[in-house]
Amino acid sequence: MNDKTISEQEGFLLIQQMIQATKTRISEDGFMYLLWGWLVLIASLTQFVLIQMQSNYNGLAWLLMPVGAVISVVYSRRQSKSQTVRTYVDEFMGYLWGAFGASLFIVLASTAKLGLASTYPMVLVLYGIATFVSGGVLKFRPLMFGGVACWVLSIVSMFLPFEFQLLALAAAVLIAYVIPGYLLRQQYKHAVVQGA
Amino acid sequence: MPSFRELDPLLHSELRLAVVSLLMNVKEAEFTFLKEKTGATAGNLSVQITKLSDAGYISVKKQFRDNKPLTVCKITAAGVKAFESYVEALKDYLKINRS
Numbered sequence: 001m002n003d004k005t006i007s008e009q010e011g012f013l014l015i016q017q018m019i020q021a022t023k024t025r026i027s028e029d030g031f032m033y034l035l036w037g038w039l040v041l042i043a044s045l046t047q048f049v050l051i052q053m054q055s056n057y058n059g060l061a062w063l064l065m066p067v068g069a070v071i072s073v074v075y076s077r078r079q080s081k082s083q084t085v086r087t088y089v090d091e092f093m094g095y096l097w098g099a100f101g102a103s104l105f106i107v108l109a110s111t112a113k114l115g116l117a118s119t120y121p122m123v124l125v126l127y128g129i130a131t132f133v134s135g136g137v138l139k140f141r142p143l144m145f146g147g148v149a150c151w152v153l154s155i156v157s158m159f160l161p162f163e164f165q166l167l168a169l170a171a172a173v174l175i176a177y178v179i180p181g182y183l184l185r186q187q188y189k190h191a192v193v194q195g196a
Numbered sequence: 197m198p199s200f201r202e203l204d205p206l207l208h209s210e211l212r213l214a215v216v217s218l219l220m221n222v223k224e225a226e227f228t229f230l231k232e233k234t235g236a237t238a239g240n241l242s243v244q245i246t247k248l249s250d251a252g253y254i255s256v257k258k259q260f261r262d263n264k265p266l267t268v269c270k271i272t273a274a275g276v277k278a279f280e281s282y283v284e285a286l287k288d289y290l291k292i293n294r295s
Contacts, residue, residue, distance in 0.1 A: 001211045001236045003244055008203070008289045011213060015283070018217035021233045081261065084229035087222045 022087065028138060030184030031075060037177025039068045041170050048166040089137055096137075100130040117158075120165040124154035124172055131176045142183050146176030201285040204278055206251050211236050211244045216279050219254060219271040227267035245269060253278055 006014065046061035083090075107114070107122045114122065132147025134140075150172045157168040207213050214234045219225060231241055245267075248254045253275035257268045271279075 001214055001234045002240055003209045003211050005208055006210050006213070008286050010210070011203075011208065011282075011286055012290070014210065014213055015217045018214050018233070019221055022218060022221040084226040084232070085222050086224050091223050 022085075028140075028184055029188040030181040032072065033143075033177040033181030033184060035068060035071060035075075037173045037181050039064045040173040041178060044166045044170040044173070048163055048170070051163045051166075092137060093134065096130060096133055100126060116162055117165075120162075120169055121154045121158045124150045124157060124169065127172060127176060128154065131180075135180075140180065140184065142180040143176070146172075146180050149175040201281075201288055203285050203289070204282050206247065206253065207278060207282045209244075211240065212248055213282075215241070215244060215248060215269070216253060216271065216275060219269060220276070220279055224268050224270040227269070230269065248275070251278075 043061040043064050047058050050058035050060070103126050104123065107119065107126065111119045128147045128150035130147075131143055131150060135143025135145070135147055153168045153172045157165040160168060207216060211234060214236075215230055218230060218233055227238075227241070227245070230236075230245075231238060234241065236244075245254070245256060249256045249269075251274075252272060255270050255272050257270070259266045259268060
């Protein structure tokens with residue numbers, strides 16, 4: 001391409017091509033969904049098992065969360081270094097998950113005030129918002145479905161004793177993060193092979 | 197002779213129109229992204245980016261990352277307006293041509 005003058009038809013065609021060139025860029029490889037999906041799944045199931053074993057250290061598995069946070073930061077830094085373009089979707093996702101993180105922190109820090117029985121249902125409401133909106137923006141139905149599942153499980157878990165809320169949480173991350181994460185990864189690999 | 201709006205000469209050029217069209221769809225893009233998508237040479241692209249920047253259609257930020265220079269381009273409000281009126285003018289032109 002050079003700086004030659006073009007005909008009007010060529011102008012339209014060119015605009016169309018360039019719109020297409022930015023549209024086919026798929027940046028979502030599902031890594032974050034898989035990371036957090038697996039970590040929360042392992043942590044919640046471990047706590048459930050430890051409670052059944054009447055362990056006093058049943059919350060120990062949640063120490064995986066800071067590990068996840070460190071991996072997330074390293075991964076995001078690496079991603080932003082290799083990214084040569086920032087779309088409006090990228091920007092929006094940054095704000096959405098940032099807001100999710102802040103809200104999650106407030107809820108988890110207020111466990112004493114909210115009561116242990118209300119904490120996980122609140123967490124699931126937040127999962128629902130972030131997952132459903134992400135799915136809508138990415139036009140990726142499995143995530144939207146996952147968001148709805150989080151909301152349903154949130155309502156269900158309000159009527160469950162604490163240890164069974166852990167199973168609801170495990171089910172939620174499986175449906176909302178782990179499964180869509182693998183589907184996103186598959187789609188991403190397919191797109192890379194096709195050269196999109 | 198039917199009259200139609202004059203096409204902005206700054207946009208009515210293959211590479212400059214491509215750059216502005218790409219930037220219309222993203223928040224910001226690095227020089228390497230524009231180079232890859234337009235298939236232009238670095239020298240030519242650089243000249244066209246300077247022209248667009250001088251006209252106030254795009255803003256150009258020069259940064260460093262890992263000690264390597266990095267050029268980040270972003271469309272301005274004036275650029276969006278120019279692009280929109282260019283598209284309108286194109287539409288007029290095609291309509292008149294068809295009738």
